[in-house]
Amino acid sequence: MGWLRSAFQDELDGVTSTLVELSSIVSGAIDKATHALLTASLAEAEEVIAADDRVDNLQHDLDARIIDIIARQQPVASDLRALVTALRMSADLERMGDMAHHVAKITRLRHPNAAVPSELLLTIEEMGKVAKLIADKAGSVINSRDIDKALELERDDDEMDKLHRKLFTTLLDDNWAHGTETAIDITLIGRYYERFADHAVSVARRVYFLVTGKFSNQ
Amino acid sequence: MGWLRSAFQDELDGVTSTLVELSSIVSGAIDKATHALLTASLAEAEEVIAADDRVDNLQHDLDARIIDIIARQQPVASDLRALVTALRMSADLERMGDMAHHVAKITRLRHPNAAVPSELLLTIEEMGKVAKLIADKAGSVINSRDIDKALELERDDDEMDKLHRKLFTTLLDDNWAHGTETAIDITLIGRYYERFADHAVSVARRVYFLVTGKFSNQ
Numbered sequence: 416m417g418w419l420r421s422a423f424q425d426e427l428d429g430v431t432s433t434l435v436e437l438s439s440i441v442s443g444a445i446d447k448a449t450h451a452l453l454t455a456s457l458a459e460a461e462e463v464i465a466a467d468d469r470v471d472n473l474q475h476d477l478d479a480r481i482i483d484i485i486a487r488q489q490p491v492a493s494d495l496r497a498l499v500t501a502l503r504m505s506a507d508l509e510r511m512g513d514m515a516h517h518v519a520k521i522t523r524l525r526h527p528n529a530a531v532p533s534e535l536l537l538t539i540e541e542m543g544k545v546a547k548l549i550a551d552k553a554g555s556v557i558n559s560r561d562i563d564k565a566l567e568l569e570r571d572d573d574e575m576d577k578l579h580r581k582l583f584t585t586l587l588d589d590n591w592a593h594g595t596e597t598a599i600d601i602t603l604i605g606r607y608y609e610r611f612a613d614h615a616v617s618v619a620r621r622v623y624f625l626v627t628g629k630f631s632n633q
Numbered sequence: 634m635g636w637l638r639s640a641f642q643d644e645l646d647g648v649t650s651t652l653v654e655l656s657s658i659v660s661g662a663i664d665k666a667t668h669a670l671l672t673a674s675l676a677e678a679e680e681v682i683a684a685d686d687r688v689d690n691l692q693h694d695l696d697a698r699i700i701d702i703i704a705r706q707q708p709v710a711s712d713l714r715a716l717v718t719a720l721r722m723s724a725d726l727e728r729m730g731d732m733a734h735h736v737a738k739i740t741r742l743r744h745p746n747a748a749v750p751s752e753l754l755l756t757i758e759e760m761g762k763v764a765k766l767i768a769d770k771a772g773s774v775i776n777s778r779d780i781d782k783a784l785e786l787e788r789d790d791d792e793m794d795k796l797h798r799k800l801f802t803t804l805l806d807d808n809w810a811h812g813t814e815t816a817i818d819i820t821l822i823g824r825y826y827e828r829f830a831d832h833a834v835s836v837a838r839r840v841y842f843l844v845t846g847k848f849s850n851q
Contacts, residue, residue, distance in 0.1 A: 482713060489707040583817065598817060599816060
């Protein structure tokens with residue numbers, strides 16, 4: 416039984432490391448997508464778009480592996496909950512990859528023009544920084560199950576919401592001179608960063624719940 | 634063993650009927666949210682917002698029930714895949730409820746003004762109709778596992794995408810006279826209907842894959 420338990424534990428550890436790897440990839444993706452957006456770099460945008468397949472494939476393989484573990488090991492109680500939670504975290508991380516992909520597609524669509532007017536560059540740069548930070552922290556929380564760190568993501572998300580509101584304040588200012596097309600782009604870009612952060616927070620909340628049995632957002 | 638099998642089958646059927654019930658609730662929610670949006674009805678918008686808790690609670694209870702079934706019955710192969718798929722469909726349906734909720738919140742935010750200018754009423758009304766239809770079909774596909782019907786949702790989603798593009802054409806027309814705030818609202822509203830339909834299509838694709846072992850979108 417000791418040996419079996421240990422083989423099972425190895426499988427769970429393997430799931431965890433793939434989730435951490437996914438976090439690291441989507442963190443890199445949003446970072447590159449932000450840089451491409453701010454510098455109107457088509458080459459970088461194309462890299463982000465092409466790399467999204469890798470996230471999708473990794474997630475797909477991971478989900479198949481998790482279901483296979485459940486079928487073979489027939490875990491109960493906390494092990495089963497951990498595996499079901501891993502399925503949900505992989506869906507969150509895959510969706511974060513989609514958001515980076517969406518940002519890159521707007522960059523490509525507007526190239527060679529910049530999608531972001533100069534007075535919004537700093538706000539978007541900040542949103543990109545918070546997005547990368549929050550994805551990195553999500554990976555760290557998956558790895559460490561550190562519940563204090565999990566709570567930090569709620570605060571980082573408040574920062575993202577503040578930046579998101581700042582975008583709208585600029586869009587709605589009487590001095591806004593960039594027309595409707597840019598307003599649409601910025602609205603969607605803002606939504607993508609906000610959703611990216613929401614999914615990272617969701618990952619942290621799932622870990623928090625797994626460890627404590629309580630919800631972190633109440 | 635016959636008796637056990639039948640008790641398990643009853644539990645699977647119970648999961649299916651809760652998923653169908655969730656589809657019906659989110660179909661009603663997007664229908665009412667659309668009507669509230671088109672008529673600037675605060676009372677209806679508030680109803681949709683309040684009712685979203687019911688979807689969240691139903692989904693939460695359903696997920697706990699599914700995990701409990703996996704733990705007790707230790708299903709393998711197709712039964713396990715069906716239960717994992719049910720978890721994913723419940724997440725899709727919960728998200729559809731969120732989208733109806735988001736539409737209702739824009740109605741409430743702009744009340745007593747209408748969020749939608751008159752030249753876009755017909756397009757949004759159509760989007761609402763397609764959204765309701767596609768949610769109803771998703772429920773029907775969950776119930777019947779009819780793969781021909783599952784494929785119909787892909788075509789309905791094409792219709793939604795067409796309507797979504799039409800929204801942007803109107804927003805970007807030189808005659809657009811409603812300012813940036815309304816452009817932002819319409820951009821977000823369009824995104825919410827599109828995502829609502831995407832999640833319904835995702836439900837249909839999951840059923841298609843469960844029945845055929847193949848992907849419907851390739």
